[in-house]
Amino acid sequence: MQISSQQMQDVLYELFVKYKFTTDKARLLSKTYTESTLAGVNSHGINRVPLFLEYVENGSVKIDAEAEKVESFGSIERWDGNYGPGIINATKCINRAVELAKNHGMGLVALRNNNHWMRGGTYGKIAADAGCISILFTNTQPNMPPWGAKDSRIGNNPFIVSIPRKEGHVVLDMALSQFAFGKINDYKLRGKKLPYPGGWDENDQLSNDPEKITKKERGLPVGYWKGSALSIVLDMLATLLAAGNSTYKIGLKKFETGISQVFLCIDPEVFHDKELQDRLLDEIIDYTHDVEPMKAGDQIYYPGERSSLTTAENLKEGMPVSESVWEKILALSNK
Incomplete structure (x- = not known):
């Protein structure tokens, strides 16, 4: 079935208000879930809403809690999410990392005790919209075996890199599975x-x-043993920088909560060579585009390009949504 973005946003807003979120938080949550669905990432958009509300009901997500700064080291800060809504906390921390980058050239916020931030690319886009390069990552519950092992001990630790570009931001958003x-x-x-x-x-x-x-x-793991090693290293970095929970500690919990995240932003304006930067980006993108595809009619994309095209198409045609998922959303709204 097809749903318009406005319809989804309106329904979700009323649903989150019903679950006692403030109007500002309900607005941000409904906007973020809708934008992820618009980009074709239903798995971290509309499909996740029922599970998110389950976490609210079982107390894993504390609707009134917010991230707060606990330590500051100039351009580096540690924050504690206090088990608040992941989207709310992550948005607050990416905006703070951007602010630090604008003041220092580079800014890093390490966040502990957060909940799932849903689609990591959301925060890469926020940084890029503000003119910043970003490198972001999070650990997760154990859901992959380290290479050669039988049981899961490492997380699929999503990794995001975004680069601002007038003609369309470059946004890599990938899990390590x-x-x-x-x-x-x-x-x-x-x-x-x-x-x-x-x-x-x-x-x-x-x-x-x-x-x-x-x-x-x-x-x-992506890249087999290489993805396994990268997952371990990102877990180490997120845990150390945030002084938070590792994948091991998260795995001891009944639900995936209390995760550690890192938001690193760089303001490219410090180099005072924007024309050169634009030219270098275009050179790489043009070279990547200008190659014969293996299958006739296929197109080669840079990271984030297909999401932008999908967003434009879904704004025009409506978003394809699982009927069973939408019925579940409506049932929660009418409960």
Whole structure:
């Protein structure tokens, strides 16, 4: 089914107000979930709303709590999320990292005790809209085996890099699993197999069956052993910089909460060579675009380009949404 962005935003706003969020928080939450769905990332947009509200109901997400600064070291700060809503806290911290970058050339905010920030690219776009380069990452509950192991001990730790560009921001937003688990569940919801193996089944065989992968949550690291190593290092960095929970500690909890995140922003204006920067970016993008695709009719994209095109299309045509998910949203609204 197709839903307009305005319709989704209105329904979600009323739903979050019903769950006792302030009007400002309800507005930000509904806007963020809708924008992720507009970009075609339903797995971290509309599909996640029921689970987010479950976390509100079981107390994992504290609706009145907000991130607060606990330590400051010039252009580097530590914040505590106090188990508040992940989107609210992450938005506050990316805006603070941008502010630090504007004042110092570079700013870093390390956040502990947060909840899921949903789509990491949201915060890369906020930084890019403000004219900043960003490098962002978060740890997660254990959902991938370290390379060669049987059981999950590492997280798929999403990693984001954004670069501002007038013709369209470059925004890399990737989990360190071949498929984010939200995406795996999206395929499961639609009754489809993954296009490539995405994890291991109960017999320790690589599989593209979402049902088999989600039974034990053993995702496949990107780049196999390389993705495994990168996951471990990002967990170390997020934990150390935030003085927060590691993937190990998060895995001891009943629900995925109390995660650690890093927001690093750089203001490229400090170099005073914007024309050169624009020319260098265009050179790389033009060179990447100008290659023959393996399949006739295919197009080559830079990171974030397809999301921008999907957003434009969905604004015009409406967003494709799972009927069962939308019915669940409406049922929560009328409960």
